[in-house]
Amino acid sequence: MPTMTTPGIDVPDARGRTGLNRTGRDLTGNPDVVIRDVELLATAWHVLRRTTYDYRHADGGWSREQRETYDRGDGAVILLYEPERRTVLLTRQFRYPAYVNGHPDGMLVEAAAGLLDDDDPADAIRREAAEELGVTVGALEEVFKVWMSPGSVTERLHFYAAPYTTADRTGAGGGVAAEGEDIEAVELPFDDALKWITDGRIADAKTIMLLQWAALHGPYATK
Structure with a gap:
């Protein structure tokens, strides 16, 4: 059975990039935010990701959130x-x-x-x-x-x-x-x-x- 590969993750995309689904997974600066998953949605030129994270609100309760981010560099x-x-x-x-x-x-x-x-x-x-x-x-x-x-x-x-x-x-x-x-x-x-x-x-x-x-x-x- 052939091995599944995804451009931008485990093989280079059109711009030679890999590991694009790793961005944000190691963030620890805010104890009220815990990153759970990063999905790569598009890499045609810049990078569109969907990140799932747990967020602790001011009342102490937690909720699970998802946000899409568009990364075009600075x-x-x-x-x-x-x-x-x-x-x-x-x-x-x-x-x-x-x-x-x-x-x-x-x-x-x-x-x-x-x-x-x-x-x-x-x-x-x-x-x-x-x-x-x-x-x-x-x-x-x-x-x-x-x-x-x-x-x-x-x-x-x-x-x-x-x-x-x-x-x-x-x-x-x-x-x-x-x-x-x-x-x-x-x-x-x-x-x-x-x-x-x-x-x-x-x-x-x-x-x-x-x-x-x-x-x-x-x-x-x-x-």
């Missing part, structure tokens, strides 16, 4: 700003999930961002700024690290900001064509970017967070 995002001209440099690209959920055309204006892909966060965001906007980033300011959708997505996003000048735009940008990226650079006066939040032309959470940080505590904060 990411990084950067706000590029030009202090002398009081501008920011953003991207515009098609986002199918937004399009299918009510955005008129799926073309979102965003700060440059991407997955870490096993790189250090600072190295990853320098790579993304070069690929998407053609900018060679100098000194980085780390702003914060945030779980963006902790109810279902494991990703933690590293937020950065950095100044740029015209001279720093050393590459073509546009993203990686082999990955299906078709990215437009959008340079805006900072005050216009804030107005775009109000009228809905900027509707991306990470970008709104960075723009508001810039207005409240960052390079465009009132001193």
Whole structure:
């Protein structure tokens, strides 16, 4: 009888990964949570798991819970700003999930961002700024690290900001064509970017967070 094998568990999946059903089984940091099982539901690109665990409530009673988590790795995002001209440099690209959920055309204006892909966060965001906007980033300011959708997505996003000048735009940008990226650079006066939040032309959470940080505590904060 042939041995049953499952890609991503005991044989490599399309991305060469195994043991994907082990994640979370050894968690011991919270004594009110006991992991019972981890099931692998999908590994086509990122990883969808269903975890069963026992949870102790505030009244001392236990219940058995199940949660699905989508693991796409961690990411990084950067706000590029030009202090002398009081501008920011953003991207515009098609986002199918937004399009299918009510955005008129799926073309979102965003700060440059991407997955870490096993790189250090600072190295990853320098790579993304070069690929998407053609900018060679100098000194980085780390702003914060945030779980963006902790109810279902494991990703933690590293937020950065950095100044740029015209001279720093050393590459073509546009993203990686082999990955299906078709990215437009959008340079805006900072005050216009804030107005775009109000009228809905900027509707991306990470970008709104960075723009508001810039207005409240960052390079465009009132001193």
